Amino acid sequence: MAFGRYKNSEAARGLTLVSPPFFYAITLLAAPLAAVIMFSFWTQDFLTLDRTPTLENYRTIMTEPLYGTLLLRSLYIASAVMAVTVALAFPIAYFVSFHVPAHRKSLWLFLITIPFWTSYLIRVFLWKVILGYNGVLNSSLLGTGLIGEPLTFILYNPNAVVLTLAHAFAPFAILPIFVSLEKIDRSLLEAARDLGESRAQTFFSITLPLAMPGILAAMVIVLIPTIGDYVTPRLVGGPNGLMIANLIQTLFLKLNNAPLGAALAIVAMISVATWCITFIVIAKILMWLTNKARGLT
Amino acid sequence: MTALISLTGINKYYGDYHALRDVDLEIAEGEFFSLLGPSGCGKTTLLRTIAGFEDVTDGVVLIDGADMAGVAANLRPTNMVFQSYAIFPHLTVAQNVGFGLRKSGMSRSDKAQAVQDALEMVGLGGFGARAAHALSGGQRQRVALARALILKPKVLLLDEPLSALDKKLREQMQTELRRLQRQVGITFILVTHDQEEALIMSDRVAVMFEGRIAQLADPQTLYRRPLTRQVGDFIGVMNFLPAQFKPVGDLITADIAGLGQAELASEQCPAGPVTGGGAVGIRPEILSILFQGETTSQRETVGQVIERAYYGDMTYYDVRLDDVDAPVTISMKNLIDRPVLERDDRARVSWDPRALVGFSD
Numbered sequence: 001m002a003f004g005r006y007k008n009s010e011a012a013r014g015l016t017l018v019s020p021p022f023f024y025a026i027t028l029l030a031a032p033l034a035a036v037i038m039f040s041f042w043t044q045d046f047l048t049l050d051r052t053p054t055l056e057n058y059r060t061i062m063t064e065p066l067y068g069t070l071l072l073r074s075l076y077i078a079s080a081v082m083a084v085t086v087a088l089a090f091p092i093a094y095f096v097s098f099h100v101p102a103h104r105k106s107l108w109l110f111l112i113t114i115p116f117w118t119s120y121l122i123r124v125f126l127w128k129v130i131l132g133y134n135g136v137l138n139s140s141l142l143g144t145g146l147i148g149e150p151l152t153f154i155l156y157n158p159n160a161v162v163l164t165l166a167h168a169f170a171p172f173a174i175l176p177i178f179v180s181l182e183k184i185d186r187s188l189l190e191a192a193r194d195l196g197e198s199r200a201q202t203f204f205s206i207t208l209p210l211a212m213p214g215i216l217a218a219m220v221i222v223l224i225p226t227i228g229d230y231v232t233p234r235l236v237g238g239p240n241g242l243m244i245a246n247l248i249q250t251l252f253l254k255l256n257n258a259p260l261g262a263a264l265a266i267v268a269m270i271s272v273a274t275w276c277i278t279f280i281v282i283a284k285i286l287m288w289l290t291n292k293a294r295g296l297t
Numbered sequence: 298m299t300a301l302i303s304l305t306g307i308n309k310y311y312g313d314y315h316a317l318r319d320v321d322l323e324i325a326e327g328e329f330f331s332l333l334g335p336s337g338c339g340k341t342t343l344l345r346t347i348a349g350f351e352d353v354t355d356g357v358v359l360i361d362g363a364d365m366a367g368v369a370a371n372l373r374p375t376n377m378v379f380q381s382y383a384i385f386p387h388l389t390v391a392q393n394v395g396f397g398l399r400k401s402g403m404s405r406s407d408k409a410q411a412v413q414d415a416l417e418m419v420g421l422g423g424f425g426a427r428a429a430h431a432l433s434g435g436q437r438q439r440v441a442l443a444r445a446l447i448l449k450p451k452v453l454l455l456d457e458p459l460s461a462l463d464k465k466l467r468e469q470m471q472t473e474l475r476r477l478q479r480q481v482g483i484t485f486i487l488v489t490h491d492q493e494e495a496l497i498m499s500d501r502v503a504v505m506f507e508g509r510i511a512q513l514a515d516p517q518t519l520y521r522r523p524l525t526r527q528v529g530d531f532i533g534v535m536n537f538l539p540a541q542f543k544p545v546g547d548l549i550t551a552d553i554a555g556l557g558q559a560e561l562a563s564e565q566c567p568a569g570p571v572t573g574g575g576a577v578g579i580r581p582e583i584l585s586i587l588f589q590g591e592t593t594s595q596r597e598t599v600g601q602v603i604e605r606a607y608y609g610d611m612t613y614y615d616v617r618l619d620d621v622d623a624p625v626t627i628s629m630k631n632l633i634d635r636p637v638l639e640r641d642d643r644a645r646v647s648w649d650p651r652a653l654v655g656f657s658d
Contacts, residue, residue, distance in 0.1 A: 187380075194350075195376065195448065206385065
């Protein structure tokens with residue numbers, strides 16, 4: 001019997017093995033996503049849900065300037081977070097990979113993750129305590145006489161959101177960069193030195209290009225969740241630090257307009273995907289150009 | 298002999314570990330030189346000291362008369378072929394080979410020509426556009442060679458370059474490396490743990506044990522007249538038989554277990570005259586088994602075959618000579634009219650006293 005043979009085949013065993021996660025993915029990822037997409041084509045008429053398919057929600061998003069402004073601000077803040085996080089994470093990952101003795105590396109990675117054992121919410125509140133008008137930072141600076149009056153540009157604005165999120169996502173950037181640096185064969189660096197490159201040149205011609213997959217992964221890992229974050233902007237962002245996810249949350253929970261919220265979520269998703277692909281392509285082109293500039297392509 | 302590389306009183310410590318001990322060495326221009334020893338003997342450390350990847354704790358490294366103290370690897374007139382080949386995975390073959398030309402000030406077309414020439418020299422013409430990761434082990438090695446040789450270094454350093462290749466390819470590359478070295482005339486310094494490779498390729502070999510140079514000689518001297526038992530044992534196979542030595546005029550008489558009395562000329566004791574207890578070393582091809590009816594003008598003794606290994610071209614016998622505990626190894630060419638002895642067969646063994654080497658330990 002064909003079925004009997006199939007039952008014992010390698011493929012069948014494979015399918016059996018992947019079916020629980022597959023089922024999990026369908027019910028918890030694909031189904032809700034499909035629901036969101038469906039909702040985005042419906043409309044809310046006060047208390048009733050109009051299930052006639054329409055592009056009305058998307059038209060609203062395109063025409064109302066509020067949505068565009070918030071979306072751009074979200075992309076801007078998330079990109080800033082991404083840049084700051086990766087820029088701060090790289091030196092840490094580099095130090096642990098290249099300058100910490102092999103037997104201490106896991107200890108270092110462990111120490112790096114310790115702050116993240118506390119709740120995300122508590123960490124955001126702690127930043128409020130540090131950055132506030134009467135906060136730790138301002139009192140210390142006032143105490144030392146470095147400033148005459150409390151700094152106000154550090155809380156309740158986009159800067160505070162960037163700072164807080166950059167801290168929150170640091171380990172997610174450090175780990176992939178660390179892994180890509182660990183994978184670099186150290187003899188490649190010696191070979192570059194042997195062929196006449198200085199330390200700095202070796203870094204730019206060998207270390208950085210070979211760490212690029214990890215850096216790109218870190219960028220994507222940081223960018224995607226930060227765009228959708230709404231706790232941090234709500235708590236430390238002030239009126240000008242609100243992001244697209246805050247609006248989506250408001251539409252769903254306060255304004256009772258799930259269809260518009262769903263459409264906005266879809267637009268945000270498409271934007272972040274486009275933005276990710278764009279900078280990955282830019283990074284690839286940059287690498288290609290540097291190779292070309294070295295000649296002998 | 299003008300010394301291109303001169304090492305004087307080199308000592309290297311890693312913490313308490315004494316990796317290089319009082320190494321003195323001069324290497325001539327155009328020489329194919331090998332550093333040979335078991336793993337952990339310091340041969341790679343010594344090579345990396347010349348390349349500039351390791352600082353010496355004490356001692357002077359001169360290359361072409363210039364003191365290399367404090368000179369970084371990128372500023373030394375040396376290039377290296379790494380054990381792992383260290384081919385840059387994100388660059389093409391041509392980019393790898395042309396990597397070091399960046400500071401040469403050559404025009405773009407000159408560089409491209411130089412890369413082309415270097416690739417052809419190692420037999421990889423037409424491979425320039427390939428991605429580095431698409432190369433086989435042997436090809437990677439050739440790329441590493443071309444990449445180092447294109448810079449026309451005064452010295453090419455090779456860190457076990459053939460150890461990752463299979464046997465056939467390794468033998469082919471040994472001949473090719475030798476040919477390449479004669480062609481470019483650059484000094485090659487090869488690090489290897491393979492004594493056969495060192496003998497085949499080198500003009501001179503330094504045998505190293507525990508951070509020290511045990512013997513520095515050409516391959517033939519190394520094989521025929523090892524300075525110590527350790528060297529004799531490491532290079533090829535050597536049988537050792539306990540012996541009592543007594544100097545008689547210019548000669549030394551040896552009373553050798555299993556072989557009897559023999560007279561050794563002074564050059565047969567390379568480390569100096571031996572008196573009292575010691576051992577003589579004798580190579581397996583110097584001992585030969587006399588088959589039925591064969592006679593010899595050489596000396597003769599008897600023993601019993603306790604093991605044999607048939608290799609096709611050769612048969613290796615372990616023979617216990619009468620009155621000696623440890624067996625000796627004897628290699629015999631498998632000529633057409635020669636039988637192969639079995640275990641427990643009695644064997645008559647002839648030997649040539651001129652090939653004995655006397656050791657005091």
